[in-house]
Amino acid sequence: MKRFIKDILLFIPFAIVFYCIGIFVFGEIMPSFLKPNLKSTRNIGGYTCTRLNEVKTVSNVDVLFLGSSHAYRGFDTRIYKEKGIHSFNLGTSAQTPLQTKFLLNRYLDKVNPKEVVLQVSPFIFAIEGIESTVDIISNDFVDLQSATLTLKLKDVNVSNALIYSSLEDIFKKKSTYKEESTFGNKVYIPGGYVESNDTIYRGNQYIITDFEFKKIQLKAFDDIITLLKDKGITYHLVYVPITKPLYTSISKQLDFESLMNIYGGYHDFNKIISLDTTYFYDRHHLNQKGAKIFNNKLIEELKLSQ
Numbered sequence: 001m002k003r004f005i006k007d008i009l010l011f012i013p014f015a016i017v018f019y020c021i022g023i024f025v026f027g028e029i030m031p032s033f034l035k036p037n038l039k040s041t042r043n044i045g046g047y048t049c050t051r052l053n054e055v056k057t058v059s060n061v062d063v064l065f066l067g068s069s070h071a072y073r074g075f076d077t078r079i080y081k082e083k084g085i086h087s088f089n090l091g092t093s094a095q096t097p098l099q100t101k102f103l104l105n106r107y108l109d110k111v112n113p114k115e116v117v118l119q120v121s122p123f124i125f126a127i128e129g130i131e132s133t134v135d136i137i138s139n140d141f142v143d144l145q146s147a148t149l150t151l152k153l154k155d156v157n158v159s160n161a162l163i164y165s166s167l168e169d170i171f172k173k174k175s176t177y178k179e180e181s182t183f184g185n186k187v188y189i190p191g192g193y194v195e196s197n198d199t200i201y202r203g204n205q206y207i208i209t210d211f212e213f214k215k216i217q218l219k220a221f222d223d224i225i226t227l228l229k230d231k232g233i234t235y236h237l238v239y240v241p242i243t244k245p246l247y248t249s250i251s252k253q254l255d256f257e258s259l260m261n262i263y264g265g266y267h268d269f270n271k272i273i274s275l276d277t278t279y280f281y282d283r284h285h286l287n288q289k290g291a292k293i294f295n296n297k298l299i300e301e302l303k304l305s306q
Contacts, residue, residue: 046135047194049174050181051089058088059112061086061087062087063116065077065091066090066103068091068092071089071091076189076195090103094129094132095132096220097217101220101227117298117302118237122213125221137162142165197287198282198287206245209250237260239266241270241286267298269294272301275290
């Protein structure tokens with residue numbers, strides 16, 4: 001029995017090393033459709049790799065935007081620049097409070113914003129944040145904070161992303177990656193924004209959308225607000241417009257509004273401006289025409305730094 005236990009203990013380190021090497025080799029040689037548990041988010045239109053490279057060169061901005069694709073497809077940094085406002089958009093695909101907290105811990109002091117705009121919606125409080133964590137870990141350097149977030153989520157996709165990304169750091173492969181600035185009808189704009197020149201959205205009917213807010217996200221959001229308050233940074237909570245049928249289908253809308261009002265600085269632009277489906281390219285993302293109207297109204301409503 002002692003021999004058996006000893007053999008197991010000796011085998012475990014070998015198995016871990018073999019698994020890590022296997023993940024890296026598998027990731028390098030296999031096509032995407034054969035890697036369901038090792039996902040790549042480069043060159044698919046979210047531009048996280050490009051954005052996280054750019055943020056390392058940014059400092060002392062007037063406004064820092066964070067949030068999901070509603071943020072990086074909603075807050076057009078060019079419009080703020082035209083008005084003398086230096087901004088950067090640090091949104092990432094499906095970003096939840098967990099990843100927002102991660103990014104703020106990593107980049108807040110470097111970017112040093114006067115104000116922070118957090119894109120909020122009921123959706124980001126109702127998911128685990130697996131997709132966004134894989135996206136960020138795959139496209140940025142790996143450290144203890146990355147490992148801690150991975151352990152917290154306990155997901156094989158996140159774990160594999162951490163292993164693969166760590167080995168990419170070791171072999172200095174990330175420095176060779178460069179995303180194309182255009183992907184379909186999406187264009188990356190320096191400053192973190194993604195311009196969406198898609199066709200007008202035609203759908204307009206939804207069933208009632210019901211979900212529960214996750215405790216892990218509520219705790220992370222509370223930590224974010226505490227962090228910003230401790231640093232004396234003004235924050236705004238902004239609900240970017242979505243299509244009216246989708247907005248009215250969300251059963252937890254009033255609960256969400258009550259939650260945001262507890263923190264203060266909440267602005268629901270679904271109530272502030274009225275946009276029909278011609279200003280969207282899908283049921284919850286503004287097209288460029290809608291983004292122009294939204295951003296100009298946001299600057300006016302929030303009286304952002306100039």
